[in-house]
Amino acid sequence: MSGFCIALADARASDTWLMLALVAEIIDTYQRHGWELRRVLLRPEARAALNESSQRLFKDALLVDSDFDALWFSRPSHAGREAWELRQVATQPYALFEAFEADEDEELREDARREMENRMRDQVRQT
Numbered sequence: 001m002s003g004f005c006i007a008l009a010d011a012r013a014s015d016t017w018l019m020l021a022l023v024a025e026i027i028d029t030y031q032r033h034g035w036e037l038r039r040v041l042l043r044p045e046a047r048a049a050l051n052e053s054s055q056r057l058f059k060d061a062l063l064v065d066s067d068f069d070a071l072w073f074s075r076p077s078h079a080g081r082e083a084w085e086l087r088q089v090a091t092q093p094y095a096l097f098e099a100f101e102a103d104e105d106e107e108l109r110e111d112a113r114r115e116m117e118n119r120m121r122d123q124v125r126q127t
Contacts, residue, residue: 016049019069023089024057026071035073035085041066041117068124072113084109086116088124096120 027037039062042050046069055063061072069089077083080102087095096116100109 016046019046019049019089020054020057022091023071026087026089027057030071030073030085030087033075035075037061037071038074038084039064039072041068041070041072043067043069066117068121070117070120084113084116086113086120088120094120094123 030037037058040058041064044065047063047065071087071089072084073087074082074084077099081099082102083097083099085095085097087093096119098112098116100112
């Protein structure tokens with residue numbers, strides 16, 4: 001293998017390690033504040049870079065193919081509401097928040113979450 005190929009492989013491994021370290025830090029921060037990781041949105045190349053031990057980081061969260069990397073968290077909110085936050089996996093924090101009524105239909109919640117993903121997608125494209 002040429003030196004360039006080895007350097008490229010090392011750079012990719014380093015990028016993967018940095019991303020996983022950032023993901024672990026984000027998850028830890030949210031969990032300290034009572035949030036539960038619910039979904040993990042990953043680009044195909046990010047998902048392909050995961051190994052078994054790194055997947056344990058996500059526990060029971062649903063892994064979702066996406067065109068950007070982000071984490072969905074939820075926690076109980078005021079007056080029986082449920083808060084959901086979509087956090088981009090990036091060193092510069094960017095997140096979108098929505099609180100749902102306790103009796104709100106799951107289909108309406110899912111529509112709102114899809115809209116939040118679209119807003120995040122627009123933000124990622126602009127950066």
